[in-house]
Amino acid sequence: MSDTNSLDALIQALRRLPGVGMKSAQRIAFHLLQHDRPAAQQLSQALAQACAQVRHCQRCYTFTEGEVCATCMDATRDASRLCVVETPADQAAMERTAAFRGLYFVLMGRLSPLDGVGPRDIGVQKLLERAGDGVVQEVILATSFTAEGEATAHAIAEALRRRGMHVTRLARGVPVGSELEYVDLGTIAHALADRR
Amino acid sequence: MSDTNSLDALIQALRRLPGVGMKSAQRIAFHLLQHDRPAAQQLSQALAQACAQVRHCQRCYTFTEGEVCATCMDATRDASRLCVVETPADQAAMERTAAFRGLYFVLMGRLSPLDGVGPRDIGVQKLLERAGDGVVQEVILATSFTAEGEATAHAIAEALRRRGMHVTRLARGVPVGSELEYVDLGTIAHALADRR
Ligand SMILES: [Zn+2]
Ligand SMILES: [Zn+2]
Numbered sequence: 559m560s561d562t563n564s565l566d567a568l569i570q571a572l573r574r575l576p577g578v579g580m581k582s583a584q585r586i587a588f589h590l591l592q593h594d595r596p597a598a599q600q601l602s603q604a605l606a607q608a609c610a611q612v613r614h615c616q617r618c619y620t621f622t623e624g625e626v627c628a629t630c631m632d633a634t635r636d637a638s639r640l641c642v643v644e645t646p647a648d649q650a651a652m653e654r655t656a657a658f659r660g661l662y663f664v665l666m667g668r669l670s671p672l673d674g675v676g677p678r679d680i681g682v683q684k685l686l687e688r689a690g691d692g693v694v695q696e697v698i699l700a701t702s703f704t705a706e707g708e709a710t711a712h713a714i715a716e717a718l719r720r721r722g723m724h725v726t727r728l729a730r731g732v733p734v735g736s737e738l739e740y741v742d743l744g745t746i747a748h749a750l751a752d753r754r
Numbered sequence: 755m756s757d758t759n760s761l762d763a764l765i766q767a768l769r770r771l772p773g774v775g776m777k778s779a780q781r782i783a784f785h786l787l788q789h790d791r792p793a794a795q796q797l798s799q800a801l802a803q804a805c806a807q808v809r810h811c812q813r814c815y816t817f818t819e820g821e822v823c824a825t826c827m828d829a830t831r832d833a834s835r836l837c838v839v840e841t842p843a844d845q846a847a848m849e850r851t852a853a854f855r856g857l858y859f860v861l862m863g864r865l866s867p868l869d870g871v872g873p874r875d876i877g878v879q880k881l882l883e884r885a886g887d888g889v890v891q892e893v894i895l896a897t898s899f900t901a902e903g904e905a906t907a908h909a910i911a912e913a914l915r916r917r918g919m920h921v922t923r924l925a926r927g928v929p930v931g932s933e934l935e936y937v938d939l940g941t942i943a944h945a946l947a948d949r950r
Binding site: 561562563564565567568570571572574575576577582584585586587588589590591592594595597598599600601602603604605606607608609610611612621622623624627628645646647666667 | 757758761763764768771772780781782784790791793795796799800804807808820
């Protein structure tokens with residue numbers, strides 16, 4: 559209908575969200591406009607605010623609002639160990655184990671040749687620079703134990719070892735085929751202790 | 755983390771969307787901020803625009819940006835027949851059959867006592883006023899053939915008949931237990947022809 563341009567535009571914008579199809583977009587738009595306009599306005603502002611404020615940490619590449627994130631600025635952490643994860647959610651899972659007190663590097667993705675995601679599309683080059691700061695003694699690869707996560711770990715390990723870095727990988731206690739953020743804490747903690 | 759307030763606020767706002775849990779909210783926020791900030795900005799603007807522009811048609815109660823929607827203003831339609839549907843999506847499904855040339859009333863919901871949705875929460879009173887305009891000769895109830903949709907149709911039919919209106923219901927050719935917007939066009943068209 560020609561007199562519902564704003565509604566149509568909202569449905570189209572919702573469809574760009576991952577996992578939201580046409581029916582879901584219609585239902586979300588109906589719910590927001592009919593039952594919860596405060597939620598719509600809250601989301602509108604949160605999106606604009608996040609786009610304006612959220613950037614990448616200059617040291618670990620995760621999302622932050624400052625130049626350097628709080629974890630990287632924490633002087634009590636062991637700067638000689640650098641744990642490489644795919645996403646902030648994976649970092650949060652690792653943190654919940656309380657088994658690691660070093661620092662992180664967040665790739666913000668993983669290699670996925672079939673989807674056209676190569677080393678330049680994730681933070682591999684930034685990782686090589688970060689790991690070469692002269693303080694890092696060990697890089698612990700905690701990418702997912704999926705085919706893509708393993709390929710990512712393999713590529714990073716090769717590049718780091720060529721530079722003489724000591725590289726380890728979480729032990730295979732992590733169930734093969736699973737994504738780190740869904741793994742129970744004990745399994746992650748054991749895998750960290752058994753890293754090879 | 756204390757330096758990701760904007761990100762945390764975005765995740766909380768996304769969680770208020772129907773069908774979006776914590777993991778989905780995190781994944782959507784990550785996707786938007788890492789891969790598609792234009793989509794985030796488009797959605798932010800579409801939400802604000804829709805909240806500002808979209809209101810209810812004064813005649814049929816559906817979403818519109820004017821006082822009266824395009825369908826209600828269409829002088830070529832048969833104003834003696836009024837079809838009552840639950841949602842704009844249901845109206846759109848009815849329109850796609852091309853079997854109905856009358857006007858609509860959109861309840862924007864249905865009775866749901868268990869959820870605390872009573873006649874005042876949907877547009878029943880507005881419907882009674884609309885149907886009593888002296889032009890409407892027949893009210894066709896096209897609410898869903900679910901328990902809640904049937905209860906809604908029953909309550910509306912009683913109220914309209916008390917006012918001397920001629921009330922019909924889509925024939926039960928519509929599969930019981932289904933929602934109108936998912937029904938195939940031919941079934942809807944037959945149910946319309948067999949209304950009782
Ligand atoms: Zn950092
Ligand atoms: Zn209207």
